[in-house]
Amino acid sequence: MSLKLKGFPIKEAQAFLKTIKKKQELDFDAYLETSKQVIVNHHLKHNPFYRDLAKHADVNDWDTLPVMTKYDLQQPLEQRLSNGFSTKNIFINKTSGSSGTPFVFAKDKFCHALIWSNFMDRYSWFNLDLNRSKQARFYGIPLDKKGYYKERIKDELSNRFRFSVFDLSDEQLAKNVEKFRNTSFDYINGYTSSIVQFAKYLEQKHIVLKTICPSLKACIVTSEMLFTTDKTLLEKQLGIPVINEYGAAELGLIAFQNQKDEWIVNTEDLFIEILDDKNNALPYGEEGRVVITSLYNKAHAFIRYDLGDIGMLSNISTPQKPILKKLIGRTSDLVKLPSGKKAAGLTFYYVTKTIMENSGNVKEFIIEQLKLDTFKISYVSKTSLTEKHTTEIKKAISKYLEPNLVVNFERKEKLTRSKSGKLKQFSSYLA
Structure with a gap:
């Protein structure tokens, strides 16, 4: 509903996502190569910024396309937009700066709706409905009056309650417990370290969260590394499955853990590569730089974009089903x-x-x-x-x-x- 109110074509995007899945089932390789070619040709034709960046590339040889860095994008947004797009008809946001290299970025409205359609699809794996399921949200919130109330309104529209990550004192965590006791939350979503601190408090108090909030189905952790010991603690003290989500504001969903504990890479609207220091693609099982192409963002080019993370795809991966085995980066003390x-x-x-x-x-x-x-x-x-x-x-x-x-x-x-x-x-x- 909140997406609709803001003018994002969510229904059309959901229908298109089903079309993508059908194409992938028929011939995945053909779907991927066509999608890559279409987005590159679009930006070479309509995006002066990308045309200048890729001026020495051979469009018929993917490996000659430049790897984009965050440094490349640290210039006014208006200089990076494709023709026909302006600040009036796009979605604009800022990266978190967790890599230490912040910048402003954009997505066209259809691309942003498609990203959310993908999230909705993945959440359904665990019987979670973003339109109806009540979320316990462990995220930050702006403290200025305008930003604070804007986020609170968004939370209300999105059927979620936000817990503070700025205060993880025992006094505040005790209040969190009471909120769970009195609210029928369906799932938890938020920063890994904050939820881990909450779980440590639960352990001290000998509380399993599911026993006081029986409606809970799952916990989705994001934005920071989830270590094995922390996952064990979370599953024990929360009493629900713990799902590892990997995403980036500028790209959307990158990987999502399924019910078999496989970290499934998003192939519907992204193309993920693991590259070495010389931009050569690495085989499955080798550790390298996570480089991603957004296949449907026509407003802003993210083609072979170096996210700044180091990762590894599992040896049992296939092009149609890449599995992220290891991710290094974005840990937070x-x-x-x-x-x-x-x-x-x-x-x-x-x-x-x-x-x-x-x-x-x-x-x-x-x-x-x-x-x-x-x-x-x-x-x-x-x-x-x-x-x-x-x-x-x-x-x-x-x-x-x-x-x-x-x-x-x-x-x-x-x-x-x-x-x-x-x-x-x-x-x-x-x-």
Whole structure:
């Protein structure tokens, strides 16, 4: 309903998704090659940004198409849109900045509706209906008045209740338990680390959530790594299946765990490659960069887009059924504060919104917790952050975490990356 109200053609997208599945069943290879060729030709013809990026490529040789990076996209959005699209007829959003390289992106309305159709299809594997199933949502929420109430209205329309990830104290978690006791939730969805902290609290109190909220069917974790030990804890304390979801704001659903614990890669509207450092495709079972093509986004090119994650496809994968076996990246530490409060590391997603600019001034940034009350923000930019910017960031950190924290800034030529090439947005050096 909320998609319809915003003018997204959800019914048409659902019907088209069924058409895609039929084409895949008849001849998957033909479907994939045709879809790849169509989207590349569209952007070469209608998108000046992509035409310039791929000017030396051979359209008949996929491997010659350039691998797009987040750096390539750090320029004003209007310069990256296809002809016929403007800010008035597209869906616009910002990446979370979890990779440390934020940018604004767009999708055409049909593409966005198709992405949601895919989510609806996957949720149905576990008898969850996005139109009717009540969601317990462990996500962040903007704390400014306009943003806060906008999200609350969206939650109401989407039949969900949002639990705070900014406060994971025992007092707040006790309130969470009471909300579950008095509400018929169908499923849990949200940041892995927040739900794990909730499960640890349940373990301390010897509570299995399903016993006090019998309507619960499943828990879907997303945005952060799910480790085996954490999954075991979640299944024990929640008393329901734990489903691993892998997605990205700019692309939608990338992989979703089925009832056999297989992490099934989305082949309906995406094409996923695992590449080495020289952009060569790696065989199943080898670890490399996750590079993705959005097959139906006509407003904005995401063709051979390097997401910034490292992953591996299972040896038993096939082109029609790729199975994600391993994913490295987007892990997030907990933030611990002088007051004793704890918060999810992705809290900094809401802080980074204050330094996101369409001009792309800030290219990369990382946030480090050096002491209980001391944080350091290192960044790479065209120009130094002004005093106004740093003051805004400090205010945001005070609002989302707590007052009287020390925040230092350091502009650098480049930032140190991990061995995998990943740039971790938040790191804590507390014992």
